[in-house]
Amino acid sequence: MMYIHFIINPISGSGKHNLSASYIKTQFPNTTYKIEVDYTQHKKHALQLTKSAILQNPDCIIACGGDGTINEVASSLVGTNIKLGIIPIGSGNGLASNLQIPNNFEKAISIIKKGNYKAMDVGQLNDNYFFSNMGIGIDALIIKKYEKAGKRTLSAYIKATLSAALEFKTFKTKVYFDNQHLEINPLLLFISNSNEMGYKMSLTPKASLFDGFLDIIIVPKLSFLEKLLLGYHVLRNSVDKFKKANRILIKDIRIEMPSKIFTDVQLDGEQYNLKTNQLSVRILAKSLRVLVD
Structure with missing residues (x-):
């Protein structure tokens, strides 16, 4: 069974994206997937939620937000075997666009289900x-x-x-x-x-x-x-x-x-x-x- 952990920023973009835990769970049959969903409550909260999720040994952690949310989630995944997934619901969505991940929820979720990944470069500024x-x-x-x-x-x-x-x-x-x-x-x-x-x-x-x-x-x-x-x-x-x-x-x-x-x-x-x-x-x-x- 694949364990996928979602972290949603509810105020990403306009805050009207309507991505919810209930919707996500309808997209992943519980016979095949273990799904957990957290919501961020403030800036830097995704960092804490990701570190807690890592302790549960998920296969993937999915950042649902803009580039800022992705940064917070991905920062704890650098150098690990846990894969980063993205559902872009921010304003600019630069990284998702570069990776050709669409804004459409169903299409982004389809990419997550396929499980294909690439190892990408990361920039480091001091710490x-x-x-x-x-x-x-x-x-x-x-x-x-x-x-x-x-x-x-x-x-x-x-x-x-x-x-x-x-x-x-x-x-x-x-x-x-x-x-x-x-x-x-x-x-x-x-x-x-x-x-x-x-x-x-x-x-x-x-x-x-x-x-x-x-x-x-x-x-x-x-x-x-x-x-x-x-x-x-x-x-x-x-x-x-x-x-x-x-x-x-x-x-x-x-x-x-x-x-x-x-x-x-x-x-x-x-x-x-x-x-x-x-x-x-x-x-x-x-x-x-x-x-x-």
């Missing part, structure tokens, strides 16, 4: 994991404003982006990778494992979850008109054609921000304030088993 992307530039401020808006909608994201574009100030940053040392003042220092951020937008359309590399996009301080041009390329998924965007493939990188004490970062679309000005980022190749079609 934290990320599965889609992270950043310390303007995107971190965008996410901070997006969370404060209280609405997980595309319009709220665009509003947060415009506000951050007017407010963000660059800061001196030192980066070390592949025996290179750069001193920069980036508008954007974005590190991605995935080819999509969410809402079908991408800064790294050539990135892969399975190639053993992280894609970095570094964009220096820009004029207002250059910011508009960058925004145009983001919407068209053509940042690689923006002349001031520098793309680098790396396996690990060290980042220092001498003028800072704490660092605002975004990890998989969630805002974090790290109590350090030194970051170590690396790829953990093929370290998470994820259910795919």
